[in-house]
Amino acid sequence: MKTMTLAGKRLQTGTEIVPDADWWRGGVIYQVYPRSYQDTSGDGIGDLIGIAERIGYIASLGVDAIWISPFFTSPMKDFGYDVSDYTNVDPMFGTLGDFDHLVRVAHDHGIRIIIDLVLSHTSDLHPWFVESRMDRENPKADWYVWAEPKPDGTPPTNWLSIFGGSAWQWDGKREQYYLHNFLISQPDLNFHNQEVQEALLDVVRFWLDRGVDGFRLDTINFYFHDQELRDNPPLAKELRNASIAPAVNPYNHQLHVYDKNRPENLGFLKRFRALLDEYPGTTAVGEVGDAQIGLQIVADYTSGHDKMHMCYAFEFLSGVPVTVDRVRTVMTDFMNAAPEGWACWAFSNHDVVRHATRWGDSVQDRERYIRLLAGLIISLRGSICLYQGEELGLTEADLAFEDLQDPYGIQFWPDFKGRDGCRTPMVWSEHEQSAGFTHGQPWLPIPPEHRHLAVDAQDHVQASMLNHYRRLLAFRRAHPVLAKGSLEFADTGKSVLSMIRRNNDEAIFCAFNLSDEIQVIERPQGELEPLEGHGFSGLLRPGTIEISPYDAFFARLG
Incomplete structure (x- = not known):
């Protein structure tokens, strides 16, 4: 039984996974977006028990770990990326007991659990922020990024929010602005405050003690801001990249050197890694949400074996076609920039158009092409991340405006349709109600074109896309040189x-x-x-x- 680490007691998690401190290097991680994986309560939203019930399927793929997108208590204005309690499960996803059950079941199947931690910001309903905004003297007054207006009342800097508009929001009670790199309801924590760092490291320890095997750190390069509050310089038009924000968003017009990507982050990442090292066999992958200087950040964050184990790279999550030159350039640039570093490559995730559509729409034979891409990703040097439904060949869903849930898509419609198209529910059964995802009304529609790609339609078909992925992952496992060479x-x-x-x-x-x-x-x-x-x-x-x-x-x- 897995019961003890150097840090102290951990909850018993079932069958012990063979210890391997290096398992993550070249490992295959399967991303589960819990809202859309399996609903067991009938409310149309996936839950943790649903993931546990599908662990057998996940194990059949041959992956090493699953990464679960946020399931913490949240008002869900950004679907869990606005956390109001870091150490509890939102009731729509279940309970802490359900999470413990999921960890046990996964470990029994030899699968590790990686959870998504959003440390750069909280919900404005988090008790920390509720206290912080009360006045300028309370114990948490400096836990968030507060700043005085300019003499004319305008925001302190020109910094922009990824979700549109200024990154500063006026608060009438404190008569100051607070920083929010994302939604107005997602205030940024002040990492320059050591108490904030300690509180967040306590959160990390809480989940390590519950048996998790690692973390995916959301927006890892957003943790620190420039204390001098300097304006970002403009970015030349030819250097703008829509993989960070849609072209209709002026966020792309700046070089983001003062609102994120700060050198002070390295010190915190070392503290974070030192904590993980107390728990043998755990790992962390940092999401570097910046294509402007992404490879240099990856190099900085993964060098020296004292910060991130690996970084989640965005180079293959854009619309830039996969060509010989493109792949060679990305891989060579990464190896040159981060000779000691390690990347985690992905072609799809919960934030971008599924690659079966993003790249597949431009080729004559989509199915053969995405089969080839599956062979390519399992052959790249680095760890790899597969997004739920990718193994079925799911395409991007084309949803009507009235079906949208994503505030990002609603804000920029119709020029940008948001992220709901890649978040539609998993299709388990071709002919069942809601494709076997729920007995209720699903939170997003089931695309009719996905039904024939359901798991039960592919599972026993030797030549199916699903079994193609299973073969490729078994092939990678049989030839470790593909993972670590x-x-x-x-x-x-x-x-x-x-x-x-x-x-x-x-x-x-x-x-x-x-x-x-x-x-x-x-x-x-x-x-x-x-x-x-x-x-x-x-x-x-x-x-x-x-x-x-x-x-x-x-x-x-x-």
Whole structure:
């Protein structure tokens, strides 16, 4: 039984997972958005018991861990990313007892639990903020970022909110502005205050003591602000990136050097890592929400083995097409920027258009293409994160305005439709009410085009997308070089991405035809032994390798 760590007692969590302090390096993490995974109460919103009931399915995929998006007590103005109690479960998701049950069930299946911690800001209903805004003298008066207006009454700086408008909100009671990088109802904590840091580290310890195996840290580079309150400089138009905020949002018009990305963050991350190190086998992945200087931040946050274990990279979450040059550039830039660092790559998540639509809409054969992308992501150097429904081939749902729940989408409609299209409920059963997700009215509609992709429609079909993912994850597990080995690219033209993965005495050659035409490439030097079990059909010919459109080739290189 897993009962004790160097930090003290932890709750008993069931069957012990084989200790491996390095499990995260190259691990496969499955992201669960709890509102949309499985509802057991009938209220149309997924819950923790629902995730526990589906652990057998998750285990069948062959993943190492699940990352659960926020389930803490919250008014849900940003669907859980506005926390009002860090150490409790919102009733819509269940209870702390339900969470403990989920941890036990997951550990019994050999699956680790990573939870999503939102430390940069709270809900304005959090007791800390309620006290902080009462006056300027109370014990928590400095727990949030408060500032005086300019002489003309305008906000202290030009900083902007990701959700639109100024990042400052006037509070009439204190006659000051408070900082909110997101919704007005999400005030930013003041990390320059040591009491705030201590309180947040206590939250981390609370969940470690309950048996969690790690954390995904939301908006990790937003923790600190510039104490001098300097204005952000403008950003040249050609450098703006819509992966951070939609083009209709002027947030992209600034270089965000003073409202986030502050060097003081490194000290806090070291304190955070020291706490995790008291609990062997735990890990943390930091979300770097900034494509402007993202790779440099990843390098800073993951170097030295005393801060983040890995960072969640955004380079493949934008609309930039996946090309040979794009993949080579991203991976090479990362390895150059962070030679000691480690990335966690994802193609989809709960905040972006599903990649089956984002990239798949532009190709002739979407299904073959996203099968190829699955083969590509399991071959990249780094850990990988798969988003629920990705393994089914789900596309982005096109929802009507009256069905939207996301405040981001409502704010910028119709130029930007928000994030609800990637958050629609998981489809378990093709013919059941609400596709087996709930017996009630689902919080978002079930897209009709998703029904034929349901788990029960694919589970026993050998050639299904679901079983393709299962094969690929088993293939990655059978060849650890794909998870932990070094990476070097081979030059095989503009249409075929080729790489060699090496680890000790093992080397695997991987080639991916990203085009809609048959490609013939020269074989690399050395003996090639074609590998099986991955589901692709590239052929080894005398002197060459032939790869069909959107297909791949794997071989052991001697």
